[in-house]
Amino acid sequence: MTRDQAQIVEDSFSAIGPVTLEMGEAFYDNLFEIAPELRKMFSRETSGQAMRFSQILAFVVSNLRAPDRLLPIIRNLGARHREVGVVAEHFPPFKAALLKTVHEKMGDHWTPEVESAWSSTYDMLAKEMLSA
Numbered sequence: 001m002t003r004d005q006a007q008i009v010e011d012s013f014s015a016i017g018p019v020t021l022e023m024g025e026a027f028y029d030n031l032f033e034i035a036p037e038l039r040k041m042f043s044r045e046t047s048g049q050a051m052r053f054s055q056i057l058a059f060v061v062s063n064l065r066a067p068d069r070l071l072p073i074i075r076n077l078g079a080r081h082r083e084v085g086v087v088a089e090h091f092p093p094f095k096a097a098l099l100k101t102v103h104e105k106m107g108d109h110w111t112p113e114v115e116s117a118w119s120s121t122y123d124m125l126a127k128e129m130l131s132a
């Protein structure tokens with residue numbers, strides 16, 4: 001991803017407002033609508049999961065320009081995912097749910113450039129998680 005894309009992701013994420021449980025919950029609602037078969041993989045209660053997801057997203061956005069800080073955490077997260085049975089084919093529905101959630105939050109401010117910047121961010125995360 002480019003520096004411009006990092007800027008777009010930072011700006012759009014701050015436009016959404018503070019990290020909330022609600023965003024994480026909206027994400028999981030979208031995920032289980034897109035891929036109901038994934039629900040059974042989540043053993044713990046969804047609200048805890050939703051908060052953890054929102055927090056890691058905030059961490060990712062604020063460290064897009066600091067790969068030395070970002071990548072070890074993301075690779076470690078990838079290794080933990082592999083241990084719970086997450087494989088490459090699970091990543092596309094996750095991407096669709098993330099883009100849909102950010103789109104819903106941004107409303108009219110969602111543009112092709114914003115979509116492309118989030119798409120590149122997600123692809124980078126997925127690649128790093130799967131390389132762990």
Ligand code: HEM
Nearest residue numbers: 038041042043044052053056080084086090091094125126
């Ligand atoms: C960019 C992609 C992703 C991010 C940022 C992400 C983030 C997270 C975070 C922060 C946790 C909590 C882990 C911990 O604290 O140890 C977690 C757990 C988990 N994630 Fe992901 N995840 C991603 C992709 C996926 C995918 C594709 C799946 C497949 C369905 C998945 C399934 C799970 C499961 C099953 C857990 C454990 C839940 C439990 O304990 O019940 N994640 N994820």
